[in-house]
Amino acid sequence: MKVSINQANRLKESYGNWVIITGATSGIGRELALKFAEAGFKLVMTGRREKELEQLSTQLFDSYQTETIPIAGDLSKMEDINTLLKETDHLSIGVVVLNAGFGTSGKFMNADINQEVNMLELNCKSVMVMSHHFANKMRTQPKKGALVFMSSIVAFQGVPNAANYAATKAYVQSLGEALARELKPEGIDVLTAAPGPVASGFAERADMIMDMTMKPEAVGVPIINAIGRKSTLLPGFLTKFLVYNLRITPRWGKIMIMGKVMGGFTKHQPT
Ligand SMILES: NC(=O)c1ccc[n+]([C@@H]2O[C@H](COP(=O)([O-])OP(=O)(O)OC[C@H]3O[C@@H](n4cnc5c(N)ncnc54)[C@H](OP(=O)(O)O)[C@@H]3O)[C@@H](O)[C@H]2O)c1
Incomplete structure (x- = not known):
């Protein structure tokens, strides 16, 4: 799948050419980097692994x-967040994808x-600090911009x-929903x-064995x-299927079902 010329032009006209993707060294972030690049955007890419960033x-x-x-750094650390903000200060940033997590x-x-x-520091604090910074920066730009949160x-x-x-x-989802309106x-x-389960570096780091995964290509x-x-997207058929099927289930029922799913993803772990 490719980003169509019409979609690419719509985004460039609305936001300009520069895109920041945090966590571009693997999985969903890497797929987004490939697709934005193919569509003609310029990219600021982050991740801790400098060599992977350079290869990409x-x-x-x-x-x-x-x-x-490429800006290598650990975004759970305030000093590395500040480096990223400083090194992108001279750019008119159109789209910021807060994906690292x-x-x-x-x-x-x-x-x-x-x-x-x-x-918590990476998934929540860095997302909060960067969305606050870039929203204020975009406000002053002629073309404004777009923030993408990865829930x-x-x-x-x-x-x-x-x-x-x-x-x-839940923090990321709530922040994103509120800021979409604000x-x-x-x-x-x-x-x-x-997204629902995606085959990426995520499962290994989380010590999950996930089934029914989508490829990053299905969500990018x-x-x-x-x-x-x-304002909210459930990317991929499987994600929509899972969420729509749970929509009429009461919250306690959803917790029970998701607990069973996660129990399956973690059953290899010692009890
Ligand atoms: N895979 C799933 O099933 C799934 C489903 C829903 C949502 N998500 C979300 O999607 C996002 C991307 O995950 P993914 O599935 O693509 O996993 P992934 O393949 O493990 O990618 C995670 C990315 O985040 C970066 N990262 C991790 N820790 C970092 C840190 N401390 N500082 C800076 N960058 C860091 C990694 O780069 P380095 O290792 O180079 O630092 C990597 O590029 C995450 O927010 C995840 O919660 C994933």
Whole structure:
């Protein structure tokens, strides 16, 4: 799947050419980088792994002559967030995709609390700080801009065995939904994308064995096409199927069902 010329032109006319993607070194972020580059955008790309970022920059230049700025850093750390904000200050940024994130799983009481706090810092604090910064920056630009938040289907109810991860995504979903309305009068669009299971680096880091996964290719272009058109997107057929089937279920029932799903994803873990 490709971003059509019409879609690419719509986005360029609305927001300009520069896109920031956090977490571009793998999975959904990498797919978004490939599709934005193919559609002729210039990219600021982040991730902790400097070598992967450089390889991706080279690949995008060789394939599409894309101008890229790779900025390696750990966005759970305030100093690395500040570096990113400083190094992009001279650019008119049109689209900011706040994608970097990770999950954990298993019983909350057995969790490594430092890792859980680190997840809050990356999934929530960095998203809050960067959306505040870039919304204020976009406000002063002639073409304004768009923010893209990366939520998840786990955001819509509590999820036993991934309690803190689901709570971080509920934060992202709620922030994105509210800002979509609040920033509209400023001319800034906000999209919150909430995918179901995607085959990426996510499952290994979260210690989940996920089934019924989609490929990142199934979610990348739908997310790009929805920017400026929707406030929440459930990308991919499987995501829509799962969420629509749970829509009429009471909240306690959703928690029970998602707990069973996550129980399956984590059944390999020692009890
Ligand atoms: N996969 C799923 O099933 C799924 C479903 C719904 C939502 N999501 C969300 O989608 C987003 C992308 O996940 P993914 O599935 O594409 O996973 P992934 O393949 O593991 O990619 C995660 C990206 O985030 C970056 N990242 C991780 N920790 C970081 C840190 N401390 N500082 C800076 N960058 C960091 C990683 O780069 P480095 O390793 O180079 O730092 C990588 O580029 C996440 O927010 C995730 O919660 C995933």
